[in-house]
């Protein structure tokens with residue numbers, strides 16, 4: 001385990017909008033760390049929201065590593081996952097539990113959700129496939145998942161686990177997530193476009209809006 005994978009404190013450039021001066025500020029990183037152990041899986045996951053796309057992924061499921069790497073790179077998240085699951089049965093528990101841990105880490109990193117943009121949207125093509133992901137960091141878990149009919153497997157990976165993963169993520173992250181792929185024919189391309197669009201949409205939604213001091217809700221709470 002590399003010691004400096006995450007920097008708990010980082011220096012950021014901010015501009016003071018009154019004086020137009022560039023300010024160097026240090027800020028606490030928005031990060032979530034989850035350690036979760038059940039009789040089915042043992043997972044340690046670290047998520048840094050304002051990262052650089054660095055990943056260390058050992059889920060035991062190569063296709064999931066590939067997808068989460070795309071997610072992190074295109075969302076500028078630093079993501080580290082060490083998972084040991086009951087893969088001798090199948091990948092179901094491991095995929096679902098990684099979704100749980102990623103959602104929990106997101107909720108932890110967002111804290112009271114003050115100042116965030118809250119909504120995010122991205123449309124990403126991958127050759128013939130297109131995926132649109134729209135999300136709301138609303139604290140209201142909901143998943144809408146609409147994709148073209150796809151193959152049951154990509155390599156060893158069962159594609160019915162993709163919505164299971166996102167459902168677990170939404171429930172534990174407090175996220176309303178709409179995944180919509182209007183067309184595409186290659187299963188690998190469709191799923192890949194979905195994970196890239198998810199990363200970009202989540203990057204947008206988690207960004208801090210300097211105009212927003214409080215919680216982005218007319219109710220005053222999320």
Ligand SMILES: [Mn+2]
Nearest residue numbers: 066188189192
């Ligand atoms: Mn690929």
